[in-house]
Amino acid sequence: MDILTLTPAATTRLQEMIAGQTPKPEAVFVSVKNTGCSGMSYDLQFLNSLSDAPKFADSVKVGDLTVVIDPKATMYIIGSQMDYQTGALKSGFEFINPNEAGRCGCGESFTVAKPVSKA
Secondary structure, three states, X not given: OOOEEEOHHHHHHHHHHHHOOOOOOOXXXXXXXXXXXXXXXXXXXXXXXXXXXXXXXXXXXXXXXEEEEOOOOHHHXXXXXXXXXXXXXXXXXXXXXXXXXXXXXXXXXXXXXXXXXXX
16 A cells, blocks of 8 residues: 555646745655644645655655655555645645544544554
8 A cells, every 4th residue: 555645636736836946845745743623734845855854754756756754644644645626715735544534624634543452
């Protein structure tokens, strides 16, 4: 199972964003942070150099685009798809995550199912 896949729309938008940066970043870094109503949200940042990636980070390469996944986020996003949606009032990246157990009403944060403990 892939950790993360990107739709053509997400790939194109990330490439556009990278092209507009000076200096040009070498990658996009995907992580999750604790925040929001439901507990976690996705966080995207540029990596100016691949050497800035955390140790043991996985990466996804689509053409000349490299997306680095924070190793701390892997268990929360494994199997996810990253898309870019354009709407009349809102545009942005959307993650279709099979690990999500719920989302807050505004869609900005998510929660994952807790693993079943074997007592």
